Amino acid sequence: MSTTDRSMTSMNPDGVETVAHVANCPGCDQPHHYFEVTFPLENDRGYWEVNCSKCNELFVIELSNPRESDGNLSRQIRARHEEPFDGDRAVVARDVLQHNIDLNRNSWSFNYSAVSLYRCAKDSSNLEVLAKHALGANIAGILAAYNTAVNYLLKGGADHDIALARVPLTCSCGGKHTATYYARLALGTESGPSSEDDFLLADVSGAMMEKTLDGVVSKDEAMDILEKLVIRWNLLADQILIVAPFVGSIYLSNEKQLVIWRWLLRMLNAEKSVFLTRGATYKAYKQAMEADGVPVDLLEKF
Ligand SMILES: [Zn+2]
Ligand SMILES: [Zn+2]
Known part of the structure; x- marks a missing residue:
């Protein structure tokens, strides 16, 4: 399995930091992913008014630098305010989490040198x-x-x-x-x-x-094929249902399970993915995520 782990916290030479976040709609719990920008000296605390991508209700995400921060949900942002939110707290997103999981789906590519998924039905050509x-x-x-x-x-x-x-x-x-x-x-x-x-x-x-x-196929080949299937499903499927434990096994250490979790999370379209797992396996995954400081709440939403 080829897994490259890149942290989604990045800092440029001027000390400007960009950190990946997820905030859940207070009405329906739908996760929304975005990037918060912070500057070395002065930061404006403010908020966004966002239309939930699932229930379409308006809710509020509180963050620094609402003008410069951005991400995939930019088209759902109805207004950016550079002053603290002082309205009804019931519409403010709860469970705002920082995370290191790369959900930028442009960052990965189709691996042509891996075992092929698409072969000609007549002569098996790649x-x-x-x-x-x-x-x-x-x-x-x-x-x-x-x-x-x-x-x-x-x-x-x-x-x-x-x-x-x-x-x-x-x-x-x-x-x-x-x-x-x-x-x-x-x-x-x-x-x-x-x-x-x-x-x-x-x-x-x-x-x-x-x-x-x-x-x-070997385990590495199975992961390569799964990666190609996820690329396919992200486009073609209405909903992606991942049933664990078909990846990883009880023989893998927490650390290795975490690598597989991350690898899958990074590829799946969060808006249409669901993870199903048996109780015992779920507990093991949860422990693996906690041991690494990765927010477990995020996983439960998938
Ligand atoms: Zn909602
Ligand atoms: Zn052919």
């Missing part, structure tokens, strides 16, 4: 490599279309958060397939996709996935 070549050959046109779409949306189009690219390819057996790629739309200040590496492969038509999934 369709992922063919898809990548097809995407690379068309990338200039795709990026131009992406930029046109972003400019249109910035002028006030509907709410969208995903850009899709469908690319035709021909297998060595002569069969025709279509690869579906996606990238998160980056509006405003965030930087969007700049090369084929920024697009994630979610599907190739005419692939034999069942056969691949039924095979006997």
Whole structure:
């Protein structure tokens, strides 16, 4: 398993610190992820008025530097105030947690060198490599279309958060397939996709996935396949249900279980993921998270 752990607390040379946070809607407990910025000397304490992404009710997140802080929920922010909130405390988000889990879904990529999930149903050719070549050959046109779409949306189009690219390819057996790629739309200040590496492969038509999934594979290969499936599910599934303990086992130490937890949490779309686990396993995971100082409350919301 290739897991790179990067802390989501970052500091730039001027001493400006950016820390990942999650705050739950006081009405329905839906988690909302954002980044809080703090400056070395002067910080404005204030708050955001946010529309909950689930129940749509307005609630308040109290934080420093409401103008500079931001993140994935920026389109749900209705107003940014640079003074303390003095209204009804019932609408203020509880369970505001700092965390080190990287939920920036643009930060990971599709691993073409790992065991392949998408193989031609006729001749077992690796369709992922063919898809990548097809995407690379068309990338200039795709990026131009992406930029046109972003400019249109910035002028006030509907709410969208995903850009899709469908690319035709021909297998060595002569069969025709279509690869579906996606990238998160980056509006405003965030930087969007700049090369084929920024697009994630979610599907190739005419692939034999069942056969691949039924095979006997090593643990590392199983994790590689799971990673590709999560990339697929984040786009295609209405809800992602992870049933533990199919990852990790009672033979793994708390520390190793934590690595797997983190790895999964980092990839899953938090808005549509649910973790189910048996009582004993859940307790072990919880202990592993607590031992590492990772907020357990966050996990319970998934
Ligand atoms: Zn809500
Ligand atoms: Zn083929």
